[in-house]
Amino acid sequence: METDLGFPRSSICKWNENEPGIRKVQKVADYLQVSIEKLLQDHDSVVQK
DSSP: OOHTTTOOOOTGGGGHHHHHHHHHHHHHHHHOOOOOHHHHHHHHHHHOO
């Protein structure tokens, strides 16, 4: 996915330490064909567990 989106190697993995910019999040949401809200919702439910 990183290659397809033109992101540096291992950059998504580092999002656990450094929050990405909104444009990068939008690119991932578009790639996965989901809304940004869905990505954030999934993240929040994982963090709360």
